[in-house]
Amino acid sequence: MKWQLTPIALSLLLLAGCGESGSSEAGPDYGSGGGSNPPPTPTPGEFDQAELVANLVDNVITPTFTSAQQLAAELTPSLAQYCQALSSGGDASAAGGDAQQTWLALMAQWQQAELMQIGPLGSEATLRNRIYSYPVVNRCAVDQDVAFFEAGNINGNPYDITVRTDTRKGLDALEHLLFAPDADHRCPDNLAPAGWNARPEAERWLARCQFAEAVAADLEANLALLQQQWASYAEQLKSAGEPGSEFSDVHQAVNAISDGLFYLDGLTKDAKLGVPLQGFAGACLDEECLSTLESGFSASSIDNVVNNLVAFKSLFEGLEGAGFDDYLNDVGNPELAQRMVADLDAVIVDGTTYPGPLSQVLTEDPERVAQTQAGVKTVTDQLKVDFISSLALELPPTAAGDND
Template sequence: MKYSPTRSFALSINKKLISVALASVFIISACGEESTSTNGVGFNDSQDTNTDFDQGKLITSIVDKVITPTYQQFSSLASEQQQAISNYCVQESALALGNSSDTLVNDAKVLAKESWQTAMNSWQQAEMMQFSQFLIDGGLRNNIYSWPTKNTCGVDLDVTYFKAGSVNGQPYNIATRTASRKSMVALEFLLFSDNLAHTCTGSTVPTQWNNQTEQYRKVARCEFASEVAADIKNNAIELLTAWQGSDGTGGYAAKLKSAGTVGSDFATQHDAVNKLSDAIFYLDNFTKDSKLAKPLGLFANECGSQACPESVESNFANHSITNITNNLQALKMFMQGSLTAGETDALGFSHYLTDVGDEVTAATINDHLALAIEETKNYQQSLASTLANDSDKVLVTHGDVKNITDKLKSDFITSLALELPKTSAGDND
């Protein structure tokens, strides 16, 4: 996409207007005033669309053709990631003993990094498939991916605890460690950060770490990375089992598909459809706000209220914009009811909107999605570098995503008689 001087000037003015609007919202909130919205919490509550659309088939299609294969894919990739990192560690340890070469080590590390990137692509689609009591409340999601919570000092400390085999006088057990010290976030730091010095600045630091040889620290970090990868693999298996049951026919997936039947957790099929729609508002709260608005300075960040490369999601692997692309791809799957477009027996939210007579909203969301996906794929630099060198481009991306979420928070829920999640009530962006 080419940017004209006129457009760039308009974007700059628009950015200032957004900042003023945000400030006004915060002032109103601070004064204790309440805002009302026809699209807020409780809007369309307990209503239905009163059409003959097969909501049960939509639920089954999204569960069986979107969510289940995504979880299965991530579980498989988590296993491959663990193996690739283990292979890398074998080479790193062998090099320390003089039984390998820099070339073999570097090649193995490249494969380990690629395995993380591939697994992350899958997980970023799964990020759009969260259900509070299923993933979030039990902490399973954070154990796989703790972002935005991260703690590189905690990871540095756990490298030494794992090396020693104990922590606070007890045998080291990664399963009991806090999510910020493990997960895909910690793994990114361990694989992609080339600075071997610890990152702790407080009174608690890894003892004698910086005095160890470079090879000792590389091996220690790699060994802990392998342990973290094994923990992610175990959590991915736990996720898949909880979702589809031990035999592939039960779990939370079966609860969604049995909606409206006697003894079901969901009184009606429409309640289950609402649960599925809740998940896609990740795009509003996280993709738009945390991954784009915050680094742009539209919300407070580490730099105050200005463009801040340090605030991007994946700053070690420079994977931030690819993560956003995958979030958008996941919404596309929900809209079409399958991983790929054109499956004749698939039913997604686009079909539901068309059935209730709102083809315009279905087409608008899909058009905005296609534009946003193309925009994010066309970045020539990382999101952090683009923020530093051309923040207006990131502002365009934010606007593209906002066009989608604005439509989701208005015509989408109105036409389908769905209830807006509490986290997306109101429009403060």
């Protein structure tokens, strides 16, 4: 159930390690601040876990995937207009700007979906990576495929984007195609498309745009496939404990959904904030740093972080329906539920009030970025111990043994 946001949080709210799985083992002072308030023992059967699963599936996760697919469908005609403007030789800046804005809206929505990597998005991440391969990004590979697509073949074989590696397509490839500061390739000389940088700039931008159309069509197809596969998996979740479901009981389904929350730890906290802080604090002034940032070219890095947090909060509170906060209330730990919501609100406000893109703040005020990372860590520390222990859930394999 949704807790009331403070007025400032409401006004600023945006749209959007590998080990063995195991249960969290809390120490003797877990959740107490000193041992005087031991964790409650969950009492399965009192809280309606099936209601929690149904609400998160129907009112949080499914609408997120549906919205992403709808926004991808809007990107295709936007790119067509941009390519037409480029091919006519006129001013394509307005059409290009429209395509960029459509991509930004789609990326904002997908950043919320990133915390919902279960079922079709969680099985070895194959479908997810075709949609968005971050943190594995290769701009040179994208530039190579612009040339391959333009030629229509690779070593004599017809070009087929569906069989190309993940780093050559998807949302991250589209960012490079739409937001790169110039039309030059990003390849070492031995891998560069032959003669690319010597070609007229307008010709290169058109080739990029035409490849972007193919990438967008492939992305739309993969998002449609996600919808199809998710519909089946959603029924498995909602029928947990019934004959035919892959979940023997509803608590397993709750655990599966909770696994997605841990994206906030390994990706948001560590990869999106920690890695840039370690390598470029005070000096994010060049393309090397922008290439390290998620969505550095589009200057939407901190927006991605905020959308991750917004998605976490939606799953945690269940919007207007049953959420993990209600489950915590039921097992006797309302203090944890309220504290996690307050900490989420605080770091969301922090992220939405950045004076500029992450690259700028990382250069001018790296302590602010460190503060944001610390705010995210406050949430994930509670997630990995207090939350898991209170609800008798298991850590996902990627989080087991991670104490950072």
